[in-house]
Amino acid sequence: MSEPQQRQGPGSLAHRVPDLGALELLLAVARLGSLGAAAREVGITQPAASSRIRSMERQLGVALVDRSPRGSRLTDAGALVTDWARRVVEAAEAFDVGAQALRDRRDSRLRVAASMTIAEYLLPGWLLALRAERPDTAVSLLAGNSAAVAERLLADEADLGFVEGLTVPPGLDSAVIAHDRLIVVTAPAHPWARRRRPLASAELAATPLILRERGSGTRQVLDAALGGLARPLIELSSTTAVKASAVSGAGPAVLSELAVREELSLRRLVSIPVDGVSLARALRAVWPTGHRPTGPARELLSLTRG
Amino acid sequence: MSEPQQRQGPGSLAHRVPDLGALELLLAVARLGSLGAAAREVGITQPAASSRIRSMERQLGVALVDRSPRGSRLTDAGALVTDWARRVVEAAEAFDVGAQALRDRRDSRLRVAASMTIAEYLLPGWLLALRAERPDTAVSLLAGNSAAVAERLLADEADLGFVEGLTVPPGLDSAVIAHDRLIVVTAPAHPWARRRRPLASAELAATPLILRERGSGTRQVLDAALGGLARPLIELSSTTAVKASAVSGAGPAVLSELAVREELSLRRLVSIPVDGVSLARALRAVWPTGHRPTGPARELLSLTRG
């Protein structure tokens, strides 16, 4: 029942992958074409950079950099490694901006309240984009369900909110910024994965499903679409738990397409088309009626439409 | 001209983001519900895990874990942080599997040759999927252009190849596994970003563009679509350089949609619709004529269709 374990022991991921500092250094070398210049940029000395790159090459077993007396260029393998490294660093940047927003509860210029799904999957990207344009805006983030978001906004404890769901809480104005769809997914081995015809909605309603708990946003939408009929096989309290359960083959699950994009592209899960039910839901920015967002809030709002 | 630099000094990403080992530990705590159990899983002692989580909380300024005498559960903030951490770890896994394939030139059960774009953006995901099903398959990767891929296959130095482009090299059989589209992108500030009507192909052909060098796969497709007319503003030798140049506002660029997915979703770049040119190209798996892939190669091939 546990995830597929790669060889453990003294060889977990952290031992096979260079640390973030080394990856950042590699990106700097790629961009600047010199170990010394890269060293200066990341704030260490040239010998430190030299040794760090060298030990990264030893660790990976691949030459990354062609040294010459007048600079360093990436090898072919180095260019590829650097591109993969860039992904890791970008994920770390998203982590960073999110964590920072979580910390700065107080004295922030922009206080955001968002539903879980949005906070998880979309907000870090938006905050990165915001930081690119307004680097000095301190942002704070509070994640909760729609009611909690509304409460914060109305108590003037947040400047801008984001919710998903069918209705807008009373007292708030809103703008639709994107659409999300719930989809039915199973492990690739599940019989449904081999169907040629879409599932009928009645069939979906009749089958026990892996679901979020009653009261969650996704469950509400599903119940509404099926007329309150969804039958739970298991009820779990986090998106992650539902995904893990579905991947391990426990049964079909219903989840936001945002949450399973990764799993779908790796074919850990497959999407099952369904006929005759509309599982779309709008993602909305919300704010207290009348108080149109201004300043940083307006800026962030404009970044989210696209 | 350099990327937007966040505050440097003693505060680069590596200082603000916990290292991979700590993130893995956090995921283990989330999954197992106990510091001690998580410690055992990642191969350290319980006090080490305790101290590591504690210092991560200090670093982030957020309580992540609720400790109790009978286990540990994530706080709300901790759940969010854990989800963001999972992204970082997944990117690191892709890095790992790619780097491993790059290293194991010799004695591999499956030797793959792939074009740069595919190796960069798609292959790590496929290799992760393959490892999930056949954990013991040693894979080696060689990245190069279509001609190099064909050469390796025909010299029996590779078992399976992946190429993008308009034609299949002679002597190879192929199967289309996906489609890719070249798209025109600019920085959001560029006048084209405000157009309401799609660009005419003649207009595209008349405008100097940021392009890959002549001979690259993407350049070939573009030249063919425009009738050999593409006018370079700058010619650069890597996708990354083209992206960086476009983001900094140097002008419009033409790139694979795979390469700019991230930039588009962060609105660092915007896509410009174009009328009357087909910039689609097929991504193909290839192998020597007659030698249908078997064993691990067949397995990998089946994972890529979808």
Next chain:
DNA sequence: ATGGGGACATAAACTGGGCTTATGAGCGAG
């Protein structure tokens, strides 16, 4: 030709974060 200045490499010494072992203190179940 010759010296200067850039690049990277090497060597030795320091530092600190993270590890282990050993122990203590809550809480629940048998």
Next chain:
DNA sequence: CTCGCTCATAAGCCCAGTTTATGTCCCCAT
């Protein structure tokens, strides 16, 4: 009431990564 699980604390060790101080190579300008 004691065993077994949890997590916390304390003390000591160790090594990875750092800095400072050199050395070597190559190009270019004088």
